[in-house]
Amino acid sequence: MTTSHLDPASLHSSLRDPVLGSIGFLNEVMARYPDAISFAPGAPYPGFLDGIDTERYTRRFLEHLADEQRLGPVKARRLLFEYGPSRGLINGVVAGALRRDHGIDAAPETLVITVGAQEALFLVLRALFPTSAEQLAVAVPCFPGVVGAARLLGIGLVGVRETADGIDLDALEAACRAARHAGRPIRACYVAPDFANPGGSRMSPESRHQLLRLATREDFLLLEDNVYGFTAASGAGLPPLKALDSEQRVIHIGTFAKVCFPGARVGYVVADQPVGARRTLADELAALKSMVTVNTSPLAQAVIGGMLLEHGGSLARLGRAKSALYQRNLTLLCAALERHLGAGEATGVTWNRPEGGFFVRVNLPVPANEALLEISAARHGVLWTPMSHFHLDDTGDTQLRLSCSYLDTEEIETGVSRFAAFLTQEIGS
């Protein structure tokens, strides 16, 4: 009997890229050390999950749907269980929330409801990069989901360094020119203007305008990921790029994973760019989606749609209590680091203090690699994410990422005290 043994080299090259293994690696470490306190997951606070009433939200959305489409209750309910349009079922509700909360003025039909922000990213990259002749610029360190999607599609990436004010605009401009000169121009640039994962940077209003002007000047599209915008301190929200976008340069991507919950797997993309005379980029993305996932589960869409409607059709209202907790956790984490590690500079350990998001970056005097993580887990019961997972190459990196979203007050305090012991005992800090 001969078995069909597959040679790894015969499979798609993305499968040999470390980025595809990074999530699996962390899950595997977490499974081996169940008692460790983990600063790794960027998942929402579990306590927020207990109040989710899927039945009530579904009923609420069905009432809305019956009203909007003039359907009887049986026909409306059937829409939960049937195939649905690739474009989505809750586009109107989401478009309303984007207008209300962010000043994004997008017609419902220019939205596509996707299986999380990840599918939105994937579809946009597939549409925009017909060949490998053009490249995608990304701020580095970069969310692995973008890198992974690009690898699956064979799209070349150009890393541009990130400052505390977001992507370095001078470096981006230089990268555009160099890429054009090399015959592989930059067609689009991925940015998360608010509290980027993992960098924590936030673009000032002026930088947002400058980035839009640069996109026009150098003729590239902006792929804006708005996942952490809602974590801004109360009253400190800034308009996303899409709200400032008078030239339809911006494709805006979002998810309900953090502001509602991850298990729905519902995200969205606003793609109002005209394509030819009669179509929009959203039409094209919906057509691509019909060949990837067909449509996003109407069951899951209904829960999210109803959850939005129950909160006045507003993401901001949904996110307010959550934002307060994440702000508190971030403050607690930074304060605990301060208390346990002192001013930092003396020991060679420093960290940033972002104004929002889930993450703090810590600089070590030694490489924060997987071997060091293993020591941290085994001897000190504390887990974190090596920042090398967020780089485009496998160069050693002396940074690590701490996430505070998934932990409670006590776990943050205990976790940081273990982390400090790890640093003191293992790397002499």
Add this chain to the structure above:
Amino acid sequence: MTTSHLDPASLHSSLRDPVLGSIGFLNEVMARYPDAISFAPGAPYPGFLDGIDTERYTRRFLEHLADEQRLGPVKARRLLFEYGPSRGLINGVVAGALRRDHGIDAAPETLVITVGAQEALFLVLRALFPTSAEQLAVAVPCFPGVVGAARLLGIGLVGVRETADGIDLDALEAACRAARHAGRPIRACYVAPDFANPGGSRMSPESRHQLLRLATREDFLLLEDNVYGFTAASGAGLPPLKALDSEQRVIHIGTFAKVCFPGARVGYVVADQPVGARRTLADELAALKSMVTVNTSPLAQAVIGGMLLEHGGSLARLGRAKSALYQRNLTLLCAALERHLGAGEATGVTWNRPEGGFFVRVNLPVPANEALLEISAARHGVLWTPMSHFHLDDTGDTQLRLSCSYLDTEEIETGVSRFAAFLTQEIGS
């Protein structure tokens, strides 16, 4: 103000392939003729949707999960709302059903739970085709989801004609040799052995064995789609290729869209092929999935898992009542065609009489194109699918597809009488 107007030619080539527009075209025609009887949708019978009790199924699955993973109710319930493993949450339940119903012996960890069968197809194609150096063979006429996924990934297709006994094995063997000779060998072949959409063919047990032997001889993998297997008449089920697969040549894909309901968007793939020394193809597919949709909605998985458990962990038990209705509809459809169109040969109109599935193919003496469909809809209030949507090129085709799954007895009768009037008056049959 300059608007970012996108040139269609600057987008991915798959967007210019007719296959991506085919579903949109049919939906658009159906929307314009809401009173027409439509033989187009391959969707399940709507009456089956009214008894779905998502709450009960979810509770049932949660009890199972709490028991299996030794979790308290709060922790178990949270798994519905959190991110989950890319591989899936209901793998054990699905593996049990595949063993019980089909004799497929697959460990739960060799399954990946996907966003419908479509995502499974997409991931498998991405894994198996690193470059365009190798090709995918498909039986023609072919399910558009395969063609579309291949187009998105730039994978070359080789069409092989289908007989009433499934893919033509001699033609497939010849195609393998020709492709190898041309330096672009066939790496995998997509087949739906039971009641292929749209051809309606079914492979005999002997042909299944021959196909497996051919796969070994010519060294290709089989991609088996089992979507319509459950529609076989009672007691007439045949073992899928995967159950006969002693060499791990077969990657088995299925969906719960027809046997449960489409709105969950839950499918699966069995990929137990070893990759290198320590991994399986399922591991690789899960890694790819983490960059396409991250994971399949646990909310939706729980409903399907619970639905299976409520039916003794068996797809067959779930499908029994449904199979009986589809068998009845198929008989009604063929009988009505017989009654209204006579023996057929006299008028140049013929059709097949498949033993299962949702579809009947009708041969006309003229091209059954979109222009003719427009006439059928506008003047006669009856819709169908041009078979050109299932071919790899845009050559005219004189066949059309009638689907009987979505209609009730009366609609089938009225629809066929309208269809007969259309044929008589418009094409002189």
